[in-house]
Amino acid sequence: MVGVVETVRYTYRLRPGHRAEAALLAEWGRCRWLWNEAVHQQKTGRKPTFGKLSKMLTEARGRNAWLRSGSQVAQQQTLRTYGAALDSSFKVKGRGRPKRKRLKDALPSLEYTTRGFSIKNSRLCLPGKVTVPVVWSRELPSDPTSVRVYQDNLGHWHASFVVRRETPETPNADLPGIGVDWGVTTTATTTDPAFDLPHLGHRRRCAAELAKSQRRMARRRRPKGHAPSKGYLTAKRQTARIAKKAARQNTHDARVWAKNITDHHALIAVEDFKPKFLAKSRMARKAADAAIGACKRELINRGTRAGRKVVLVPPAYTTMTCSGCGERANLRLGLGVRIFKCAACGYTANRDLNAARTILATAERDRASADDVRHSIASFRDGGSDAVRAGNPPDSSEGSR
Numbered sequence: 131m132v133g134v135v136e137t138v139r140y141t142y143r144l145r146p147g148h149r150a151e152a153a154l155l156a157e158w159g160r161c162r163w164l165w166n167e168a169v170h171q172q173k174t175g176r177k178p179t180f181g182k183l184s185k186m187l188t189e190a191r192g193r194n195a196w197l198r199s200g201s202q203v204a205q206q207q208t209l210r211t212y213g214a215a216l217d218s219s220f221k222v223k224g225r226g227r228p229k230r231k232r233l234k235d236a237l238p239s240l241e242y243t244t245r246g247f248s249i250k251n252s253r254l255c256l257p258g259k260v261t262v263p264v265v266w267s268r269e270l271p272s273d274p275t276s277v278r279v280y281q282d283n284l285g286h287w288h289a290s291f292v293v294r295r296e297t298p299e300t301p302n303a304d305l306p307g308i309g310v311d312w313g314v315t316t317t318a319t320t321t322d323p324a325f326d327l328p329h330l331g332h333r334r335r336c337a338a339e340l341a342k343s344q345r346r347m348a349r350r351r352r353p354k355g356h357a358p359s360k361g362y363l364t365a366k367r368q369t370a371r372i373a374k375k376a377a378r379q380n381t382h383d384a385r386v387w388a389k390n391i392t393d394h395h396a397l398i399a400v401e402d403f404k405p406k407f408l409a410k411s412r413m414a415r416k417a418a419d420a421a422i423g424a425c426k427r428e429l430i431n432r433g434t435r436a437g438r439k440v441v442l443v444p445p446a447y448t449t450m451t452c453s454g455c456g457e458r459a460n461l462r463l464g465l466g467v468r469i470f471k472c473a474a475c476g477y478t479a480n481r482d483l484n485a486a487r488t489i490l491a492t493a494e495r496d497r498a499s500a501d502d503v504r505h506s507i508a509s510f511r512d513g514g515s516d517a518v519r520a521g522n523p524p525d526s527s528e529g530s531r
Contacts, residue, residue, distance in 0.1 A: 134297040136435065143265040144254065144279070144287035153260045154279065154287070158238035160200040161208040162231045164190070168212045169230050178216070183209040201257035203246030211241065239280040247277050254279075254289055264289060271295035283370045300393070300436040307397030309490030310429070311448070311482050312405070314413050317420045318387070319482035321490050325394075327387045332379040333419040336372050343369040380421040381428075388429040398433045399493035400426065401485070402442040441493040452477055453487035 146154060164187065171178040171186070178186075187205055191198045197205075215228045248255045254262045254277070262279075274291035281287050309321045318327035333340075347365035352358060358366075391398060403426070408417035433440040449470070450459040454477035463470065463481065470484040471477070479487075 135294050136297050137292060137294055139290045140268070140270055140274075140293055141288055141290045142267060144289050145263045145265065146287055150260050150262050151287070153258055154240065154256075154262075154281075155238060157200050157204055157240055157258070159233075160197055161205055161240060162233070162236060163197075164205055164208050165212055165228075166230050168209060169228060172216065172227065178213070180210060180213040183213060199258075201242070201246055203242050203257065204240045207241035207243065207246075237281055237283065239278065241276065241278045243276050244274075249274075262287070262289075282374075284367060284374065297435065300438075303394060303396035303438070305395050307399065307490055307494060308391060308395045309399045309401075309486040309488070309493070310391075311401050311486040311489060312403040312422045312426065313482050314408075314416050314420055316482060317422060317425060319480075319486050320391075321483070321486045323483075325387075325391055327383070327425065329416075329420055330379075330383060331419055332376040332383075333373075334416075336376045340369065340372045343372060376419075377421075380419075380424060384421065384425040384428045385432075387425070388432045391429060392432045392436045392438055395438065397439045397441070397490075397493060398429065399441045399443055399490045400429060401445050401448065401489050403445050443489045443492050448485045448488045448492075449481060451488045453479070453484050453491055456491075 167186065167190070168178050168183055171182075184206065187202075187209060191202070191205075212228055219225045219227045242256065246257055249264075250261075252264060252266060254264050256262070256279070270291060270293055272293045272295060274293050276292045278290040279287065280290070305322070307321075308325060311319045313319055315329060316326055317329050320326055343365060347362060347369055350359055350362040350365055352362065403422065405417055405422045408414060411417075430440055430442075447458055449463055451457070452459075452470070452472035452475065454472060455475040457472060457474040459470075459473065468481050470479055470481045477484075
């Protein structure tokens, strides 16, 4: 993988002064107004393309002096982002249309291309003579092509630069393949117990402190229509800091685990599990603490970038299918049953371990024929004729679906 150039983001902390922060917030106010105007155009029944939005921006800047005082680059990028989000909502089923950005809950986010920013004397220079010190925790591998300046829920400002770099060398895999099954008790159960990801429960450890800060915030909350007090804002910031600490710990653990999996395995068979339904169950809190979606996304991204074969296997019947003989059980296993026992061959194993081995066997038997693609599966007994490439029509030999 040496010599392959990839586009990545390098994010750094910003230290804006009072004047620079006020200028950034004022620019965000202008961009937010343009976003809401585009949403209004959408609600009137007219699909606003980027060409129409650009024309609207030109007319609006001609009428309003306060809009002309802002950066045209940032305003154009806001409308471009809106157009991309709108197109994605039409292409992806189930994705909602872009909504209005309200002042009280929308976090500032500004995008600039090379025409709108520069780096001088280790400072980020933006339009309007705004210069912001950058905490350079590492060097940029190349000149950035764009930057996104945003503020998180703690009030900290960050700059995310888009750069190009050579893909770091990936060691040769010393193991053929691994299957990954997601769960709540153990976040990721693999075919090799040495690579399991246990449930570490970072949010649970912070639960008492988080509940205390939330009660403090509730006591200091003023009635509707009154400006929030300084004590309320302090308690709110402390609550966000505790919640973010647990999220960062989950992200770190997922990255370390995914790198360990990617460095040692040539084939990574991942259960294509969607944990959204767990939010409506009694396991919602523990499922959120496990952060299955973040772990899955990190594993797929790292495996793909490293050039490994990543296969997404649908979770249907993986728990009911024996990884030894491929026979499927007649009855669905309840969540309380933690041991799988095959009635045909007598194979006995942990329920999650058997599912992980079934997922790996599904990928190894060529039932999943394309990398990073969701595939259909019935069982092992039909010899792999059920695998199809996503986005392509099935062959005539496969029949209609």
